[in-house]
Amino acid sequence: NNIMVFQGMMDMLGEEKRKPKVVRNRKEAWNFVLSWDDSLFQRQFRISKEDFFVLCEKCKSVYPGNSSYGFTNYRTALLQGARSTPKSGPITMEIKLAITLRILAGASYLDLIWYGVQVDSVHPIFLFTVKLLDQVLPNSEIFKFDPAQEDFGEEVNKMASEWSSIMTRKKGFDCFKGTILAGDGLVVPVVAPSEKDRAGLDLSAFRNRKGCYAINVQAFCDAYCKFRYFEVAWPGSTNDITAYKQTNLHKWFMKKLIPECFHMVLDEAYGSIGGDQHLTPFTKHQLRKARESSEEKYEQMKAFNNFLSGQRITIERAFGIYIRKWGILWKPLEYDLSTNTLITTVCAKLHNVAIDHWIKHGWR
Numbered sequence: 079n080n081i082m083v084f085q086g087m088m089d090m091l092g093e094e095k096r097k098p099k100v101v102r103n104r105k106e107a108w109n110f111v112l113s114w115d116d117s118l119f120q121r122q123f124r125i126s127k128e129d130f131f132v133l134c135e136k137c138k139s140v141y142p143g144n145s146s147y148g149f150t151n152y153r154t155a156l157l158q159g160a161r162s163t164p165k166s167g168p169i170t171m172e173i174k175l176a177i178t179l180r181i182l183a184g185a186s187y188l189d190l191i192w193y194g195v196q197v198d199s200v201h202p203i204f205l206f207t208v209k210l211l212d213q214v215l216p217n218s219e220i221f222k223f224d225p226a227q228e229d230f231g232e233e234v235n236k237m238a239s240e241w242s243s244i245m246t247r248k249k250g251f252d253c254f255k256g257t258i259l260a261g262d263g264l265v266v267p268v269v270a271p272s273e274k275d276r277a278g279l280d281l282s283a284f285r286n287r288k289g290c291y292a293i294n295v296q297a298f299c300d301a302y303c304k305f306r307y308f309e310v311a312w313p314g315s316t317n318d319i320t321a322y323k324q325t326n327l328h329k330w331f332m333k334k335l336i337p338e339c340f341h342m343v344l345d346e347a348y349g350s351i352g353g354d355q356h357l358t359p360f361t362k363h364q365l366r367k368a369r370e371s372s373e374e375k376y377e378q379m380k381a382f383n384n385f386l387s388g389q390r391i392t393i394e395r396a397f398g399i400y401i402r403k404w405g406i407l408w409k410p411l412e413y414d415l416s417t418n419t420l421i422t423t424v425c426a427k428l429h430n431v432a433i434d435h436w437i438k439h440g441w442r
Contacts, residue, residue: 104169104173104193104194104195107192107193107194108172108173108176108193122179122180122183123176123183124179124183125435128435129431129432129435130175133175133214133215133431134171134172134175136214136215137171137174137210137211137214138152138171140210140213140214141155141171141210152171155168156168169195169199173193174203174206174207175207176193177193177200177203178203178204178208179428181200181204182404182405182421182424183403183406184405184408185405187200187201205417208417208420208424209420211424211427215424215427215428215431220427222306225330225335225336234258234340237258237259237300237301238255238256240301240302241254241258241300241301241389242257245388248388249385249388253385253388254341254343254357256341257301257341257342257343257357257389258300258336259299259306259307259342259343260298260299260343260344260389260393260396261296261298261342261343261344261393262318262344262345262347262394263295263296263297263318263322263347264295264297264397265288265290265292265293265295265314266293266294266295266310266407266418266422267292267409267411268291268293268314268411268418269411269412271284275415282315283313283314283315284314284315285315286315290410291410292313292314293312293313293419294310294312294313294314294316294318294321295308295422296309296311296322296325297309297393297396297426298327298342298393299393299396302433302436302437303392303395303396303433304396304430304433304437305396305400305429305430307325307326307327308426309325309326309327310422310423311324311419312324317347318348319347319350319351322348323351331356336355338354341354341357342355343357343358343386343390344357344358345358345359345390346358346359346361349361358386359382359383360382360383364379396429399429400425400429403425403432404428404429406421407422407425
């Protein structure tokens with residue numbers, strides 16, 4: 079009897095192991111995506127078809143494998159996938175990138191099974207591809223703002239010229255000659271970090287003044303809302319001035335690696351820095367004192383604040399485009415801190431990819 083019971087259990091286990099594989103028509107699903115025009119493609123993936131396939135080729139060129147990185151490893155992975163699921167076909171880099179961009183755009187992982195992947199495979203694919211994107215979009219190429227780069231002088235002159243032409247068009251003259259960046263801090267909500275993630279910090283360090291757990295981003299953009307410096311390195315309770323003083327950007331200004339003829343426009347949170355390279359608005363207290371002493375001086379200070387606001391609002395517009403484009407940021411990020419930081423940074427890099435396409439081809 080015991081032998082029969084044991085045999086019955088083994089048969090049941092064998093039946094579970096021998097479950098038929100589900101056939102998924104990945105090729106048909108991808109061909110349907112390719113049939114979309116560029117407008118629908120951008121609405122789905124937030125970048126153009128042209129940029130999508132450029133990113134695909136870059137990801138294939140650094141595809142990880144047992145021995146090295148590159149196209150050879152990618153082709154090996156395709157062959158292994160084809161052998162593993164001969165009727166469904168391999169999960170190509172195009173499908174992996176499409177899934178990743180849809181999640182970054184705010185889609186639920188449950189909505190992505192029509193690409194022909196298992197539900198349990200969606201998040202591993204997403205995390206794998208996000209790391210690849212960070213690798214193929216290096217800071218030096220995407221942000222293009224580092225005094226160590228050979229063409230840095232040419233780049234900052236170009237940035238200043240862009241601000242000048244926009245202000246001349248808006249105001250009739252270049253009111254702040256030498257502006258290169260507009261900057262501010264951004265709070266990105268996250269779920270409560272684990273004790274391991276906090277690395278000794280108290281949980282309260284991540285709770286910001288708005289009452290949510292968050293990480294602090296210091297971001298600085300050019301005249302076209304393209305991020306030129308983007309760093310995620312602080313818990314949510316850190317104020318902007320403290321975070322900024324720990325950035326390389328602040329060090330570059332303090333060490334005079336950025337010529338003194340150039341400056342940034344910031345809000346009042348950065349007012350204590352002072353100097354001619356960090357322009358901040360006059361405070362209400364300063365305006366009140368000026369009005370008591372001289373109406374003319376008061377009007378001049380108000381005009382300064384008005385013109386400064388006209389430039390500083392650019393970073394707020396950049397944040398608006400960034401958050402609106404990447405729906406994953408609409409609710410608290412649910413991964414560990416290092417992954418949350420990676421996602422936030424990769425979204426900024428893809429934001430720049432989209433801005434570059436807009437500059438090259440126009441809004442339409």
